[in-house]
Amino acid sequence: MLVLYEIATYLSNDMYLPALPQIMRDLDLSDKQAQLTLTIWFLGSASMPLIMGAISDAYGRRFVLFGGGIIYITTTIICAMTHDEITFLSARFVQGGMVSTMMVSGYAAIHELYEQKEAIRILALMSIIVMIAPGLGPLFGAMVLYVISWRGIFWVIVVWASIAISALYYCMPETLPLDKRQVLSLQLIFKKYTRLLTNINFVLYMFILGFIMSGFLSWVTAGPLLVIENFHYSAMVFGVMQTVIFGANILGNASIKYLLKVLHVNSLINLGMCIILCGSLFMLVVMMYFPHTLFAFLAAMMTYSFGSGLCFAPLNRLGIETSDEPMGARVALSTVFVTSFAALGSGLSSCFFNGTITSLVWVIVAPSLIAFVLLRQIQHLRVNKV
Numbered sequence: 001m002l003v004l005y006e007i008a009t010y011l012s013n014d015m016y017l018p019a020l021p022q023i024m025r026d027l028d029l030s031d032k033q034a035q036l037t038l039t040i041w042f043l044g045s046a047s048m049p050l051i052m053g054a055i056s057d058a059y060g061r062r063f064v065l066f067g068g069g070i071i072y073i074t075t076t077i078i079c080a081m082t083h084d085e086i087t088f089l090s091a092r093f094v095q096g097g098m099v100s101t102m103m104v105s106g107y108a109a110i111h112e113l114y115e116q117k118e119a120i121r122i123l124a125l126m127s128i129i130v131m132i133a134p135g136l137g138p139l140f141g142a143m144v145l146y147v148i149s150w151r152g153i154f155w156v157i158v159v160w161a162s163i164a165i166s167a168l169y170y171c172m173p174e175t176l177p178l179d180k181r182q183v184l185s186l187q188l189i190f191k192k193y194t195r196l197l198t199n200i201n202f203v204l205y206m207f208i209l210g211f212i213m214s215g216f217l218s219w220v221t222a223g224p225l226l227v228i229e230n231f232h233y234s235a236m237v238f239g240v241m242q243t244v245i246f247g248a249n250i251l252g253n254a255s256i257k258y259l260l261k262v263l264h265v266n267s268l269i270n271l272g273m274c275i276i277l278c279g280s281l282f283m284l285v286v287m288m289y290f291p292h293t294l295f296a297f298l299a300a301m302m303t304y305s306f307g308s309g310l311c312f313a314p315l316n317r318l319g320i321e322t323s324d325e326p327m328g329a330r331v332a333l334s335t336v337f338v339t340s341f342a343a344l345g346s347g348l349s350s351c352f353f354n355g356t357i358t359s360l361v362w363v364i365v366a367p368s369l370i371a372f373v374l375l376r377q378i379q380h381l382r383v384n385k386v
Helices: 002-014 017-027 031-047 049-059 061-081 085-113 116-147 150-171 186-197 200-230 235-259 265-289 294-321 327-352 357-385
Strands: none
Touching: 002 031, 002 061, 002 085, 002 116, 002 150, 017 031, 017 116, 017 150, 031 085, 031 327, 049 061, 049 085, 049 186, 049 327, 061 085, 061 150, 085 116, 085 327, 116 150, 116 235, 116 265, 116 294, 186 200, 186 327, 200 235, 200 294, 200 327, 200 357, 235 265, 235 294, 265 294, 265 357, 294 327, 294 357, 327 357
16 A cells, blocks of 8 residues: 555656646746746655654654645645646645655655565565656556546546555554654754764665666666657657666566575675676776667666666665664655755766767766775675674
8 A cells, every 4th residue: 555655646746747738838837837847846855854754753654644645635636726836836845745754654664564674575666666657657647638637637646645545544553652752852853863974884875875876867867868869769769768777677676575585685785786887887888889879878777777676675774774763764864865866866967968878878887886885885894893
């Protein structure tokens, strides 16, 4: 049910993309204002995790999940009914912010309910959902638009989220006992996050996760321009290429379930990182010898994507395990790290990508090399500690 709800939250941004032209006409928006409806959603989702982490540590996971769910559904209804630009933008900001209630309390509950390997398997499943939503969301939105207007997209999300939240209300346990709850105090919140930020192991794991995410988001941002503008393939061809690359990541996450039966968690991370490095080295070879061969680069990107799928969930869990701080605070700060590095990857590609494979390779390979060095550093620290 948590997976079902997570899909609903992501679809609020992915599913309505095909409807942007209709929304522009109905609400009398310019191109920049239409793009702002996307940007402001991301601003909302990035601004709330630390707050929601503190609230969930004080009042419990269910309180944050269901309270945020009610607000999320309400703001989605407002998006479906409003005829005013300011109201629509305000609702989009709050809607994005409420996604963090699922990210923080839902993932915190997973970490609290399950032991290490089982938690990693579930985190891998959640990552698969994250990969599927951007790929299928626009298609679902287009199907709804074929039958009804753009407002119907938001109503579909309202129904979907309502079903998921109602089911979670009956099946999701409260994983934070009363005796472990924290007082909601600004001073205490500041101390918790300060201790996490000064925990070298936690920070290193989050940076490794972040740099891997940065490289992947560099492709997501620049990929359409590379394929469509520079190599002159159609949007449909790009869609197929994107599906294949996302599919490699999904395959990596799906493989975790089986590999954990024969590999230790650290061995799984090392395997994933080695595959990422192989993909990065492959990209460098393509850049030097085949700079105009798109499909060779795509093969390298698939390798990178598969490796990132293998090691992302294990790295997430090991990072969470490095601290004894309240789970809400740990998950909230890890969410901020990952989303911040996602923005970094997008920003790097925007700054340095000039339409060539060479420019894109560097903004993918450099973060992966930094991630490898940091992983070796944290393993060295652990060996010295033992």
